[in-house]
Amino acid sequence: MDSIDGAHVAEHNSKSSCWIVLDSNVYDVTSFLQKHPGGAAIILKQAGTDATREFQNYHPLGYVSILPAGSLIGRIDPGTLGNLRKQKESAPKVAHGDGLPHPSLCVSCPDFETAAKAILPHKSYIYASGSANAGLSLKTNLDDWQRIQFRPRVMRNVGDVDTRRAMLGHSSLYPFYIAPMGTLGAIHPGAEPEMVRGAIAKGVHMVVSTASTKSAQEIMQSFADEQRGLSDQSPTQLFYQYYMPVDRTKAIELMHIVKKCGYKGLWITVDAPVLGKRTKDRALQAEEALAVGMEEERSAEWEVGGENAFAPAMGGRAVTGQLSPHTTWDDLAWIRKVWNGSIVLKGIQCAEDAKLAHEYGIDGILLSNHGGRQLHTAPSALMTLCEIRTYCPEIIGKMEIFVDGGLRDGSDVLKALCLGATAVGVGRPFMYALGAYGAKGVERCVDVLVEELAIGMRLLGVTALDQLKPDMVNATKLLNDMWKPESFRNRL
Ligand code: HEM
Numbered sequence: 001m002d003s004i005d006g007a008h009v010a011e012h013n014s015k016s017s018c019w020i021v022l023d024s025n026v027y028d029v030t031s032f033l034q035k036h037p038g039g040a041a042i043i044l045k046q047a048g049t050d051a052t053r054e055f056q057n058y059h060p061l062g063y064v065s066i067l068p069a070g071s072l073i074g075r076i077d078p079g080t081l082g083n084l085r086k087q088k089e090s091a092p093k094v095a096h097g098d099g100l101p102h103p104s105l106c107v108s109c110p111d112f113e114t115a116a117k118a119i120l121p122h123k124s125y126i127y128a129s130g131s132a133n134a135g136l137s138l139k140t141n142l143d144d145w146q147r148i149q150f151r152p153r154v155m156r157n158v159g160d161v162d163t164r165r166a167m168l169g170h171s172s173l174y175p176f177y178i179a180p181m182g183t184l185g186a187i188h189p190g191a192e193p194e195m196v197r198g199a200i201a202k203g204v205h206m207v208v209s210t211a212s213t214k215s216a217q218e219i220m221q222s223f224a225d226e227q228r229g230l231s232d233q234s235p236t237q238l239f240y241q242y243y244m245p246v247d248r249t250k251a252i253e254l255m256h257i258v259k260k261c262g263y264k265g266l267w268i269t270v271d272a273p274v275l276g277k278r279t280k281d282r283a284l285q286a287e288e289a290l291a292v293g294m295e296e297e298r299s300a301e302w303e304v305g306g307e308n309a310f311a312p313a314m315g316g317r318a319v320t321g322q323l324s325p326h327t328t329w330d331d332l333a334w335i336r337k338v339w340n341g342s343i344v345l346k347g348i349q350c351a352e353d354a355k356l357a358h359e360y361g362i363d364g365i366l367l368s369n370h371g372g373r374q375l376h377t378a379p380s381a382l383m384t385l386c387e388i389r390t391y392c393p394e395i396i397g398k399m400e401i402f403v404d405g406g407l408r409d410g411s412d413v414l415k416a417l418c419l420g421a422t423a424v425g426v427g428r429p430f431m432y433a434l435g436a437y438g439a440k441g442v443e444r445c446v447d448v449l450v451e452e453l454a455i456g457m458r459l460l461g462v463t464a465l466d467q468l469k470p471d472m473v474n475a476t477k478l479l480n481d482m483w484k485p486e487s488f489r490n491r492l
């Protein structure tokens, strides 16, 4: 392979010819610029430089495999590294220390967001906090927890409370877990292994995203190393969130990798046949592009899956081939043959699909609208849970029912459990805690949620989670707004 002088690379620093160095290899990424899901501008800023460090904040090195054939043009001559264009200084990924409140000052979930917002690079905060379209699905998620009130019982000897609950046959210390979130490298340099460290320290389960910065193998390795350090004492288990790639061979290959790694269950995300419209990410990408004299273009190719079978990820735009819009219920037959462990469908949003999942023999469903990041004005998980209670109550207790979206208070977990949920997924609070404080923040976030949960149990009058019953909550407000079939409405 050709050895290329740094000075020569440095000359290719524009949108008409853009070269970058990654892991000592020189790539011509000119034709890839407009296809990059993170936007052209972010790569263009690195043009003519060694982009390895910045690149690894977001991606595993293996990502280079999706570059068009012929992009690799040589190796950088190591003696000429000094001739490369100087990398533009970007804001430090995390500025731990300076001005950041001590983690103990985070006493409720919103405090983690305040801390993270203060120190995360703007782009990372936009990624974490963003939602689809005008943000109404996210708002519904947050609001609906408040639309259910408790009906507490008193004088019930609540001296000791037990917060344990099993998830898919794995005992859990708590009835909540860390929801899968992609690209944690944009939030903390330690990326997913840092989140895993915090999870293990507190024994909370975690679902790992297909769109992770680190590979499924690396994350499981960090989990195993960490567990070994604790003599395998932590009850934490890792599950795997699965995005279906367009290419069947790739899809099967990924399942084999996940199985070999030892992830405990496959959580197939079914609410993302295409990426939702991430308004804030898109606006920011357009701004960044204009700042370097380019214009972001909308491309239909980015909106639906194509031929490129690449492990998915969720930036402002999806990579061609990373999300399959073609998946149907029939696919569950071959998935079952490849994956013999438990399966959860993530993103069920109405009673009919919940019932179907049960008929297909699925182990669990996760009622979720993806943290409000997919369909505009989608129902909250609590609303879908009310639908299930009304239209197919027979499935409750027959399969595990998880819910996620907008949970910001540990005691709210109890509302979902009263209505029949197995456990609740918590997303952004853990992401913000990670961004602000790394693994220590994740630990702190668990503590905050557990404290609220345990106080809530006592004040509600229960000492174990199996004592929670539907009549301990008043969900009338949600039930009033719940969808009713046309025939039923005509009778009113
Ligand atoms: C040159 C080869 C590159 C390839 C093949 C590539 C690939 C991708 C892919 C597949 C995504 C989708 C989302 C994700 O996985 O996070 C993405 C998003 C992104 N990429 Fe790259 N990328 C490249 C270079 C870079 C560089 C050099 C940077 C930064 C210096 C960068 C920063 C980002 C960011 C910030 C996102 C959006 C993340 C998000 O909002 O989720 N990429 N890229």
Ligand SMILES: Cc1cc2nc3c(=O)[nH]c(=O)nc-3n(C[C@H](O)[C@H](O)[C@H](O)COP(=O)(O)O)c2cc1C
Pocket: 127, 128, 129, 141, 179, 180, 181, 182, 209, 210, 211, 212, 241, 269, 314, 346, 368, 369, 370, 371, 372, 373, 404, 405, 406, 407, 425, 426, 427, 428, 429, 431
């Ligand atoms: C920044 C971010 C990234 C996410 N990435 C993924 C993902 O890769 N796969 C997935 O199935 N869900 C993903 N989600 C959705 C979460 O798994 C979960 O459904 C949602 O965050 C729950 O809402 P909450 O953040 O309000 O707790 C992501 C959510 C956020 C906030």
